[in-house]
Amino acid sequence: MTAKTPPPDTWLQAARDQWVWRGQARPHFAEAPKAGQLSVWDFPRPPRLAPEPREVRIVWDGLLVACSTRSVRVLETAHPPTYYIPWDDVARELLRPAPGxxxxxxxxxxxxxxxxxGPKRLPSHAWSYPQPMAGAQALADxxxxxxxxxxCSVGGLPARAQPGGFYGGWVTPDLAGPFKGEPGSEAW
Incomplete structure (x- = not known):
């Protein structure tokens, strides 16, 4: 007897169902947000896509890579926001397709x-969803x-990389964590 491959909707739903934290309640280990801060534990799962009117700015080695007041931010439980910048606001000449x-x-x-x-390269340093799934269409461009x-900065606030090497959120001072990617966060 051979194993059957489950229908795509079955494995997709199984992947979605694995998440315990969905933004309805903060876990006991969540930091209490200070005045002017948002808790990443209040962000929903599935993630919410929201317009980002503040200036999102990226500079690399003195070069302006992107600057936009029309970005889309993805808000997902336990993650600092990820910012999707419209291609029209990106120096596309600095990007080359990467493998993977x-x-x-x-x-x-x-x-x-x-x-x-020139000779400088940051491999696989950006990503896009040219054909996003339903609910994420705002990321297509x-x-x-x-x-x-x-x-990197958002509204003039400095941004640092989300902990770990996989996730692409930006940590700004207006966020309270802890953040997915820190040691011990694998099950979040």
């Missing part, structure tokens, strides 16, 4: 981009960047 791909159970198939300037190795 991934799949998000909420957003769909992602493709990756290298940042390149944007690209997101890992913050490590870049000078």
């Amino acid at each position: 791909a991934s799949f998000c159970e909420w957003k769909g198939p992602a493709r990756y981009w290298d940042l390149v300037h 944007g690209v997101a960047f890992y913050a490590h190795g870049l000078s």
Whole structure:
């Protein structure tokens, strides 16, 4: 007898069902937000896509990579926001297609981009969802960047990379964590 491959909706639902924290209640270990802060534990799962009117700015080695007041931010439980910047607001000449791909159970198939300037290269440092799943269509015309190795800001607030090497959220001072990617956060 051979094993049958489950229908796509079955494995997709199984991937979505694995998440315990969905933004309805903060876990006991969540930091209490200070005045002017948002708790990433109040963000929903599935994630919410929201317009970001504040200026999102990325500079690499003195080069302006992107600057926009029309970004879309993804708000997902336990994660600092990820910012998708419209391609029209990105210096596309600095991006080259990169090998590899991934799949998000909420957003769909992602493709990756290298940042390149002369001999300098930051491999697979940006990603996009050219054909996002239902509910994530607002990401189709944007690209997101890992913050490590870049000078990033949101509304003038400095942003640093989300902990760990996989996730692409930006940690700004107006957020309370802890954040997915820190040691011990695998099950979040």
